[in-house]
Amino acid sequence: SQQGEEDPQALSIQEGENATMNCSYKTSINNLQWYRQNSGRGLVHLILIRSNEREKHSGRLRVTLDTSKKSSSLLITASRAADTASYFCATADRGSTLGRLYFGRGTQLTVWP
Amino acid sequence: DGGITQSPKYLFRKEGQNVTLSCEQNLNHDAMYWYRQDPGQGLRLIYYSQIVNDFQKGDIAEGYSVSREKKESFPLTVTSAQKNPTAFYLCASSPTGVGTEAFFGQGTRLTVV
Numbered sequence: 001s002q003q004g005e006e007d008p009q010a011l012s013i014q015e016g017e018n019a020t021m022n023c024s025y026k027t028s029i030n031n032l033q034w035y036r037q038n039s040g041r042g043l044v045h046l047i048l049i050r051s052n053e054r055e056k057h058s059g060r061l062r063v064t065l066d067t068s069k070k071s072s073s074l075l076i077t078a079s080r081a082a083d084t085a086s087y088f089c090a091t092a093d094r095g096s097t098l099g100r101l102y103f104g105r106g107t108q109l110t111v112w113p
Numbered sequence: 114d115g116g117i118t119q120s121p122k123y124l125f126r127k128e129g130q131n132v133t134l135s136c137e138q139n140l141n142h143d144a145m146y147w148y149r150q151d152p153g154q155g156l157r158l159i160y161y162s163q164i165v166n167d168f169q170k171g172d173i174a175e176g177y178s179v180s181r182e183k184k185e186s187f188p189l190t191v192t193s194a195q196k197n198p199t200a201f202y203l204c205a206s207s208p209t210g211v212g213t214e215a216f217f218g219q220g221t222r223l224t225v226v
Contacts (some may be wrong), residue, residue, distance in 0.1 A: 014212075030212040042119075042203055042217035043156075088155065092212020097152060099144045099163065099207050103156040 023089030
């Protein structure tokens with residue numbers, strides 16, 4: 001399978017704490033993306049990191065990419081109850097001429113007030 | 114407002130019936146995708162289309178059919194040949210290109226009764 005795999009499957013923290021989610025993948029990639037899904041809703045794009053980048057920030061989000069280990073992490077700082085959602089990583093294969101993405105199974109994050 | 118619209122939000126189907134899920138986008142995107150999501154699972158690709166009048170099977174196309182007669186529309190038909198159709202279906206679109214950001218609809222929850 002070319003899917004990414006997120007770890008942990010579930011994460012429960014208190015408001016104000018940081019949340020870290022990891023993603024491992026198997027192929028050479030063009031880029032890696034993180035998405036958020038609220039329960040029963042569609043996915044929303046959070047951030048994209050290219051294969052030649054090592055770290056990227058967007059607001060309270062920090063993403064790292066280690067292509068030698070084929071892994072990425074998503075850090076959400078100072079978490080809020082509204083951050084409660086599932087988070088998915090998705091990879092775009094290097095060399096592919098198509099726009100398809102390969103999604104992992106997601107990490108369910110619960111942030112308690 | 115620009116976006117991608119799926120309808121209906123909830124759909125009930127009797128065994129043996131075909132049903133069609135609607136997906137419309139006004140983002141002027143060339144590429145459109147259909148994914149299936151089961152509880153605790155990632156997104157699995159059913160069909161995708163890179164351009165009008167052309168589409169390709171994804172990883173789980175059996176029991177499904179699509180058409181792409183207009184750039185804005187990519188309807189998915191769940192046929193009676195799909196043995197386990199109860200799931201959450203997500204439509205997405207993206208600009209042409211490798212690994213571009215995908216925009217998702219809000220999903221259709223299909224239940225076989």
